[in-house]
Amino acid sequence: MNVSIKKEAQITYSDHTPLDEKKYLNEYIIEVQDLEKSFNGIKAVDGINLKVRNGELFSLLGPNGAGKSTTIRMLTTVLKPSNGDARIGEYSLINEKNKIKPLIGVCPQENVIFEALTAEDNVEFVGRMHGMEPAEIKRRTQTLLEKMNIAGRKRSAKTFSGGMKRRLNLVMSLIHQPQILFLDEPSAGLDPQARRLVWDFIKDLKNTGMTIILTTHDMIEADTLSDHIAIMDHGKIIASGTLEELKRSSHNGNIIEFSFSSKEELIQAKNKLKRIINVKKITEMDNNKLSISFTGGVKAFKQEILGEIESFKTLHFREDSLEDIFLKLTGRRLRD
Amino acid sequence: MYSIDLKAWYIAKKNVKEKLKNLGSMFWTIAFPIMMLIVYKLAFSGDDGSYMINGLTTFDVEFPGIVVYTIGMSTVTSAVMFAMSKKDGTLERIDSMPVSRGNVFLGAVISETIFMNVQLVLIFAFGYGVLGAHFELAMMPLGYLIAVIYGIAAIGLGLIIASFLKSPEGANGFAMLAHMCLMFISGSFFPLDNGGVFFTPQYWVKQVYLQLTVVGDSFSDKLYSGTIITPTSTATLIPIWGGLLMILAFTALFIILGVKIFQKKTIL
Numbered sequence: 111m112n113v114s115i116k117k118e119a120q121i122t123y124s125d126h127t128p129l130d131e132k133k134y135l136n137e138y139i140i141e142v143q144d145l146e147k148s149f150n151g152i153k154a155v156d157g158i159n160l161k162v163r164n165g166e167l168f169s170l171l172g173p174n175g176a177g178k179s180t181t182i183r184m185l186t187t188v189l190k191p192s193n194g195d196a197r198i199g200e201y202s203l204i205n206e207k208n209k210i211k212p213l214i215g216v217c218p219q220e221n222v223i224f225e226a227l228t229a230e231d232n233v234e235f236v237g238r239m240h241g242m243e244p245a246e247i248k249r250r251t252q253t254l255l256e257k258m259n260i261a262g263r264k265r266s267a268k269t270f271s272g273g274m275k276r277r278l279n280l281v282m283s284l285i286h287q288p289q290i291l292f293l294d295e296p297s298a299g300l301d302p303q304a305r306r307l308v309w310d311f312i313k314d315l316k317n318t319g320m321t322i323i324l325t326t327h328d329m330i331e332a333d334t335l336s337d338h339i340a341i342m343d344h345g346k347i348i349a350s351g352t353l354e355e356l357k358r359s360s361h362n363g364n365i366i367e368f369s370f371s372s373k374e375e376l377i378q379a380k381n382k383l384k385r386i387i388n389v390k391k392i393t394e395m396d397n398n399k400l401s402i403s404f405t406g407g408v409k410a411f412k413q414e415i416l417g418e419i420e421s422f423k424t425l426h427f428r429e430d431s432l433e434d435i436f437l438k439l440t441g442r443r444l445r446d
Numbered sequence: 447m448y449s450i451d452l453k454a455w456y457i458a459k460k461n462v463k464e465k466l467k468n469l470g471s472m473f474w475t476i477a478f479p480i481m482m483l484i485v486y487k488l489a490f491s492g493d494d495g496s497y498m499i500n501g502l503t504t505f506d507v508e509f510p511g512i513v514v515y516t517i518g519m520s521t522v523t524s525a526v527m528f529a530m531s532k533k534d535g536t537l538e539r540i541d542s543m544p545v546s547r548g549n550v551f552l553g554a555v556i557s558e559t560i561f562m563n564v565q566l567v568l569i570f571a572f573g574y575g576v577l578g579a580h581f582e583l584a585m586m587p588l589g590y591l592i593a594v595i596y597g598i599a600a601i602g603l604g605l606i607i608a609s610f611l612k613s614p615e616g617a618n619g620f621a622m623l624a625h626m627c628l629m630f631i632s633g634s635f636f637p638l639d640n641g642g643v644f645f646t647p648q649y650w651v652k653q654v655y656l657q658l659t660v661v662g663d664s665f666s667d668k669l670y671s672g673t674i675i676t677p678t679s680t681a682t683l684i685p686i687w688g689g690l691l692m693i694l695a696f697t698a699l700f701i702i703l704g705v706k707i708f709q710k711k712t713i714l
Contacts, residue, residue, distance in 0.1 A: 183538075186542045187541070187542060188538050188541045188542050190713070208544065211542065211543060211544040212544045214542070216539070216542045218535060218538070218539060220535055222534065222535040222536055222538070222539045223536075224460065224464060224536060225534075226463070226464040226467040226468060227460065227463055227464065227467075231460070231463060235456065235460050236543065238453065238456040239453055239456065239540065239543040239544065239545045240543060240544060241453075241544070266467060282539075
């Protein structure tokens with residue numbers, strides 16, 4: 111299958127590929143090309159390109175307003191792109207969106223459920239819309255609701271807690287066993303226990319071979335679940351890769367955090383550290399803490415850094431986190 | 447584009463379930479028509495007979511107005527339903543599934559029509575059966591059909607209103623305002639000698655319906671030759687079949703406009 115871009119930046123497909131080779135070529139189940147969405151002249155998504163492998167969990171990480179949800183709304187066919195196109199499965203988002211709909215499941219950011227109905231009625235309705243048989247709907251509904259700990263509730267969904275509504279929202283997106291699942295902030299607003307339940311459930315889904323596209327501004331969530339992460343900011347993808355690749359590319363070196371008894375101690379240490387060539391970045395944190403990024407490994411740490419700092423309260427080694435990577439790429443914290 | 451299929455029925459089923467659990471909606475469906483009939487009956491109980499025509503009481507003559515008012519409430523309920531689906535994201539969720547907007551609209555019309563029929567059965571049973579409004583039994587199916595067709599026009603008007611309003615509360619307020627204004631302008635509440643009445647579907651529904659009440663069995667004879675004879679509002683030279691055509695035209699216009707505008711405003 112050849113992918114070419116027209117003048118209008120739409121993808122066309124000249125499909126001469128024998129059937130048995132298709133699967134191989136569809137290793138990338140989603141290919142996004144120059145996708146763009148503007149609202150009143152303001153670009154919410156600014157010409158993004160990305161590829162998602164079949165069966166992987168792909169996270170779009172970014173702060174609120176980065177364009178993650180707009181991207182998801184375009185890929186799930188409910189929002190028409192201003193420019194560009196995407197291939198989902200074998201179909202063009204622009205020209206064949208009705209063929210894409212049966213392939214996908216969508217769990218929106220807000221709890222979009224029919225509140226007057228019971229959990230079973232909500233899930234059954236989605237199953238019916240996907241043309242499923244009643245017996246199959248009933249069987250799968252029971253399994254999914256049990257897994258999510260919301261089975262057997264006969265009262266309407268409006269009586270559910272926020273966490274239960276969130277889980278029902280997720281079940282509704284799964285009833286028809288979609289090939290591709292879009293999860294927009296799936297654990298937003300959940301307590302730690304419910305969040306863990308949702309994460310475990312997502313991991314189980316991943317093990318079934320389902321392709322999952324997840325948006326989040328929670329770095330731990332992205333770190334825990336993702337095979338591949340794309341970082342979005344101001345409508346653009348500013349970095350993309352596996353967590354390891356992102357860490358390597360961010361090149362922050364080693365990170366060590368010192369805490370000091372007083373502000374004076376901290377300033378004294380900071381002034382000394384500034385003179386060390388291997389120290390690449392010093393960040394002052396709350397509670398008299400310094401975060402130091404340095405190169406040269408253990409040798410540099412022992413000989414140069416420890417030698418300069420006369421007294422400190424605690425020290426803590428850590429690896430680059432997604433937060434560090436985001437900070438380096440954008441110059442601000444993810445939650446700013 | 448997906449064609450209309452059985453999914454419209456499942457959408458209607460879902461809408462009916464939602465409405466049954468909504469107390470406000472059930473009030474408008476069941477309690478309100480009965481309340482209106484009692485209010486009208488009490489209001490005209492001291493009638494001295496001066497407004498009678500062909501031996502009919504004022505209550506008999508005003509009865510079509512009650513039908514128009516009650517069925518016209520579909521404007522409000524459908525406006526709220528569509529505005530709600532926009533606001534709570536359920537419309538967008540349905541849009542991400544393999545189901546056409548045609549099914550969504552048809553599902554809404556089916557569910558609204560089901561409740562409209564419940565209202566009509568209640569009005570007919572209570573009005574004719576309990577309160578003794580006059581009506582030729584043979585004409586009842588035609589009267590019922592006219593009311594249902596008008597109800598579909600009311601749904602179309604609700605759809606137009608929902609297209610422009612972002613919240614169900616706003617849709618409720620505006621639709622109620624529009625419905626009440628049209629009731630007054632059309633002369634459905636009380637006689638109005640003004641040309642503006644011709645531009646409202648309510649006028650034509652009430653007048654044709656009134657013919658059924660007044661002339662009874664002679665309706666079919668007067669269908670082609672007669673005029674919209676009205677003791678209660680502005681008369682026209684348009685024959686009864688013309689009035690029927692006007693009702694169909696208004697219904698088609700409101701539904702087509704409603705669908706077009708709603709599509710334009712909600713396909714992002």
